Amino acid sequence: MPAPTILLPQDPLNPRRVDPHYSYEAQLVRGLGGETALVDHDALLAGDAAEAVRRVPTGTGPAWYRGWMLPVAAYTAFVQALADRGCHLLTSAAAYATAHELPGWYGTFEGATPDSVWLAADPSPAELAEAVARLGGHGPAIVKDFVKSRKHEWHEACFIPELADLAGVARVVGRFVELQGEFLAGGVVLRRFHAFARVGADEVEETGERTGGRTSRQEGAERASEARVWWVDGEPVLTGPHPDTPEVFPAPDLTVVRSLVRALGCRFVTTDLALRADGGGWMVVEVGDGQVSDLPRGTEVSGLLSSLIST
Numbered sequence: 356m357p358a359p360t361i362l363l364p365q366d367p368l369n370p371r372r373v374d375p376h377y378s379y380e381a382q383l384v385r386g387l388g389g390e391t392a393l394v395d396h397d398a399l400l401a402g403d404a405a406e407a408v409r410r411v412p413t414g415t416g417p418a419w420y421r422g423w424m425l426p427v428a429a430y431t432a433f434v435q436a437l438a439d440r441g442c443h444l445l446t447s448a449a450a451y452a453t454a455h456e457l458p459g460w461y462g463t464f465e466g467a468t469p470d471s472v473w474l475a476a477d478p479s480p481a482e483l484a485e486a487v488a489r490l491g492g493h494g495p496a497i498v499k500d501f502v503k504s505r506k507h508e509w510h511e512a513c514f515i516p517e518l519a520d521l522a523g524v525a526r527v528v529g530r531f532v533e534l535q536g537e538f539l540a541g542g543v544v545l546r547r548f549h550a551f552a553r554v555g556a557d558e559v560e561e562t563g564e565r566t567g568g569r570t571s572r573q574e575g576a577e578r579a580s581e582a583r584v585w586w587v588d589g590e591p592v593l594t595g596p597h598p599d600t601p602e603v604f605p606a607p608d609l610t611v612v613r614s615l616v617r618a619l620g621c622r623f624v625t626t627d628l629a630l631r632a633d634g635g636g637w638m639v640v641e642v643g644d645g646q647v648s649d650l651p652r653g654t655e656v657s658g659l660l661s662s663l664i665s666t
Contacts, residue, residue, distance in 0.1 A: 357416045358389060358664050359445060362437075364422040365393040365410070380421055380650075383657055389664035396422060399429045404436035415442040419623065419663050420646040424502070426540065427452045445666065446623055446646055454621045454644040456501035456541055463619045467611060468639040470547040473501070476539055477532055483525055486545055493519040495548035498531045501541030505534055515545070549638060551579040551629040581629045582607045585645055585659050587666065589617040593659040597627060601651035605630070607637045615639070623663070 361384045364374040373381045373393060381391050392415060398407035411418075418437065425433065431448040446454075453459035458473055472486045490496065496515045497504060505512040512531040515524050528543055581597035582605040591613070596603050607628040616624060623645035628637045650656055 359417040359419050359666060360390045360392055360415050360442070361660070361663065362392050362394050362411065362418050362420045362422070362442075362444075364396040367397060370395065370410075374422070377421060380656065380660065383660050384664065387657065387661055387664060389660070392418070394420070394422070394433075396425075399425055399433055402429070402432070404429070404432035405439070407433065408436045408440060408442070411437060411440055411442055413440050415440065417443050417445055419445055422647065424455075424647040427456065430455075446621070446644065450621045451644050451646070453619065454624045454642055455647065457499075457544055457642075458501060458541070460619055460642040464615050464639050464642060467615060468642075469549050471544055473542050473544040476500075476542045478528065478543055480521070480525060483528060484521055487518045487521065487524060490518060490545055490547060493517065496524075497546050497548060498528050499544045499546065500531075500535060500539050501544060503540065505531055508534060514548070518545075550632040551581075551638070551640075552632050553579055579629050580605050581627050581640060583648070584609065584612070584626045584628065585648070586616045586624050586626070587645070587659075587662045588622055589613070590662075592662045593654075593656065595654050596651050598649045598651045601653065612637075612639060622666075 361380070363377045363381055366372040366374050370393070373391070374396075384391050392411045394411060395407040395409070398404070420433075427448070430451045434444050434448045437444055457471060461468065461471055470490060472489045474482050474486050478486070494517070496518055497513050498515060499505075499513070508530075512527060512534050515527050518524060532539060532543065579600075580603050581600060583595055583597045584591050584607065585593040585595075591609055594607070594609075596605075605628070607630070612626055612628065616626065619642070621644070625643045625645050625648040627640040627643070629640050630636070631638055
């Protein structure tokens with residue numbers, strides 16, 4: 356089988372060039388002897404998958420995508436449009452949904468990640484009350500959708516100080532749904548709040564979603580010390596900083612996580628890990644599809660890309 360091609364988003368201002376955010380990865384892939392091709396991310400979001408893959412050569416064969424996040428429906432259309440051109444994405448639509456959206460991976464990681472419940476995109480008061488009860492009925496939590504939170508609107512649309520205050524829960528959830536609008540992915544998720552060790556401080560901070568999280572403290576406060584681990588076929592090929600804390604290089608214990616990633620069965624995934632402040636060890640904050648997970652600037656990624664093009 357030929358080496359996989361790496362599909363990258365094109366520059367919206369110059370469709371013949373790679374998006375500047377991914378130019379470094381493109382250069383590394385070519386330097387490693389790999390092939391790249393461009394796709395139109397905007398066309399994928401607009402529902403025109405055939406136009407989005409027009410620049411992918413017919414008969415390309417196996418491929419990985421490295422680019423911006425896509426809704427599951429758009430990714431599914433992406434897979435089919437590529438197949439019509441003789442290009443086979445190595446992450447299927449089902450595998451993408453499993454790794455990208457919390458309900459897909461939560462069952463595998465339950466117990467190693469904050470307790471979570473999910474419900475409809477615009478839940479009724481009764482549905483919220485039932486979800487709160489399933490989460491234990493009291494204590495702090497955060498709200499997010501199947502993919503992201505609104506951590507930058509922490510008090511307004513993310514943090515729930517006390518689940519027993521159902522009016523407060525409804526207020527935060529309602530504001531979250533309002534602000535997410537058409538970009539709300541899947542449904543509403545309530546996640547148990549956990550305190551994690553913070554960067555360069557004795558204090559603690561919460562987090563509970565893929566891109567990390569800030570506390571209710573002022574902008575610039577110390578942040579949770581997270582690690583992002585990249586897995587290819589069940590093996591950790593890169594352990595590095597989280598994009599929110601690119602200057603921090605934690606060294607998490609991967610003993611438990613390795614078996615969970617293998618049980619998940621997705622070929623290319625990321626796990627974000629943080630150290631519990633109560634001494635309870637490393638916790639999985641988020642799982643993500645590796646194709647759409649971000650890398651901090653300056654991260655040495657030759658090993659990761661080499662693993663992708665040699666699979």
